[in-house]
Amino acid sequence: MSAPHGAEGSGEVAEDLGGGRKRTGRRPGVTLSRHAILQAARSRFAEHGYAGASVRAIANDAGVDAALIHHFFLSKEGLFAASIHDALHPEAVVEAVLGGKGVRGTGERLVRTFLALWEGETTARQMRSILRSAASHEAAARILREFITQEVLVPIARTTGRTHPDVRASLAASQLVGLAMTRYIVEIGPLATLPQDDVVACVAPTLQRYLTGALPAPFDA
Amino acid sequence: MSAPHGAEGSGEVAEDLGGGRKRTGRRPGVTLSRHAILQAARSRFAEHGYAGASVRAIANDAGVDAALIHHFFLSKEGLFAASIHDALHPEAVVEAVLGGKGVRGTGERLVRTFLALWEGETTARQMRSILRSAASHEAAARILREFITQEVLVPIARTTGRTHPDVRASLAASQLVGLAMTRYIVEIGPLATLPQDDVVACVAPTLQRYLTGALPAPFDA
DNA sequence: TCCACAATTCAACGACAACTCAATTAAAAC
DNA sequence: GTTTTAATTGAGTTGTCGTTGAATTGTGGA
Incomplete structure (x- = not known):
């Protein structure tokens, strides 16, 4: 089973300003979010299946806004495809x-x-x-x-x-x-x-x- | 695969008054709705799994208001349990x-x-x-x-x-x-x-x- | 330096989720 | 015949879904 801290732990770039809010705009340094999203997606899809895993929950696990998922992967379908891409060689x-x-x-x-x-x-x-x-x-x-x-x-x-x-x-x-x-x-x-x-x-x-x-x-x- | 008319075909008790609306209140004669709901539920769960099947879609297939499902089975869980009950003897x-x-x-x-x-x-x-x-x-x-x-x-x-x-x-x-x-x-x-x-x-x-x-x-x- | 672009969040949309409550109608029990 | 109980819908609650568009902030090339 996955450790209690779950699939987060990579997206700690965004310091939050009071009330859970995060600063808008691009973050300095290299971008880790795409990878964090993929990891969170794999966990969620693995545990709850396609229908049971929600984009918002995945975004939350990845420490990221849900809209970013659509920016990177266009749709939930696209995210799913990417998440299992090259699972099988x-x-x-x-x-x-x-x-x-x-x-x-x-x-x-x-x-x-x-x-x-x-x-x-x-x-x-x-x-x-x-x-x-x-x-x-x-x-x-x-x-x-x-x-x-x-x-x-x-x-x-x-x-x-x-x-x-x-x-x-x-x-x-x-x-x-x-x-x-x-x-x-x-x-x-x-x-x-x-x-x-x-x-x-x-x-x-x-x-x-x-x-x-x-x-x-x-x-x- | 299921015939195009689907899981309906049993719940034709309720004549509809203009605009798809159905008369409220109990219907005369014997009650078929519970059985119709169960059949529709089996089809939906069989095709889309638990998460992918919605109570509303099942109610629609059964030609019945969604609230009636909760009246009979209390919850979606209850409906699921009933739908696979005595599948396995x-x-x-x-x-x-x-x-x-x-x-x-x-x-x-x-x-x-x-x-x-x-x-x-x-x-x-x-x-x-x-x-x-x-x-x-x-x-x-x-x-x-x-x-x-x-x-x-x-x-x-x-x-x-x-x-x-x-x-x-x-x-x-x-x-x-x-x-x-x-x-x-x-x-x-x-x-x-x-x-x-x-x-x-x-x-x-x-x-x-x-x-x-x-x-x-x-x-x- | 300026400008195109990529990354990121916010706020919201419309659809739909499961579920509740009250009202209405019929059947069953008395 | 009256009362109680069951079936049924309408209207609504509350919440979540996938998705979108605009706004903001950083990066990289000209």
Whole structure:
């Protein structure tokens, strides 16, 4: 969970004059507000989803007027897009998973790489934002859908040289998305508390089977 | 998807006097509004999640004044709770899955029963409501969490007589939740379009392994 | 030095949020 | 038939939403 001081702590440029009022006009020195806004947005979107996070609350967290958000990002949509921009580096993920080490450890490397995204401070917030928002915000759902299908799983499945790479890819996606939902969002039972290595050990065989194992009758019969 | 005339169609009791206005006071005959509200609420919550669905929009869909919702359900929270109430009948699910037919087909029966919930008109809306809202609304997340862990998966895992039933249960939950997310919410790739039987054939072995197979080293070594 | 521009806040807009209260009409209980 | 209770809307409260335009203050280039 985030520390009690929250996402503020970067925007302490503006000294306030009595009554919470801040001096208008540009501040001296380098500008930090844009970055502060992005960080606050990631936290809010990660905790409350797209609809539940308000521009004003984000601005407040960032220690900034709400209008500044529109100055930088034009709209709430724009802020959301920017806040999850480059959360997902497909090349990096694909590289980490394939890594030239042959096909046998693919399942394990896939879970491990995926879980790592959920442990890093910044990437975890972005992942939470995407998943939480994807459940009810179409733009987020589209981002998630296209990223998963086009940029990570299809390449992975294709390089394994098996049949029906798209089916294999979506099956693997279902297990990974479900893992994220149950471990990090809904926080179900032992899955939410098990050490990372145990989770990897349990789930990796499933992914390995989806990616390189035999598919049931309707497919390869 | 829902028909264009939407969730109305039941509340046609109130004839309107000119200008969209409706006569005040109680309507003659039996009262259908409560039911109409619940149906409209299920649709709205299913499509937009808790935060994205407004009481006014639901009232509008139901052809009813917004105040009537508060009269019946006291608050939006109350409406939400009522709208997903008895969506999940644990006994029925457990019965359908265990069904006295021994342990070998448990995985398959579990997926099949789960998918059936997502195909029925009413239950699908309730499932969508719960999952969409659970992603960002704590009350929904709690409902989902407790239902999954306490009322379905633990009993199922316990009756299989294997070690670590809670770990097995949460692993199975992760696959099922992920399946619902990818097939019905985010609609990823082939999973969203595959016929039900194919999905069952692909996923059942995973559940069977989680529930009755060998767990990896950290658990049974 | 002057000028274009970027950063920043204030004040407000119109829309809509959840919710309340009183009035009106019908059903149910007596 | 009278009284109580339930259903229903209208009008309104209070608050928040995303967004805008003008005003102010700093930065950087000519």
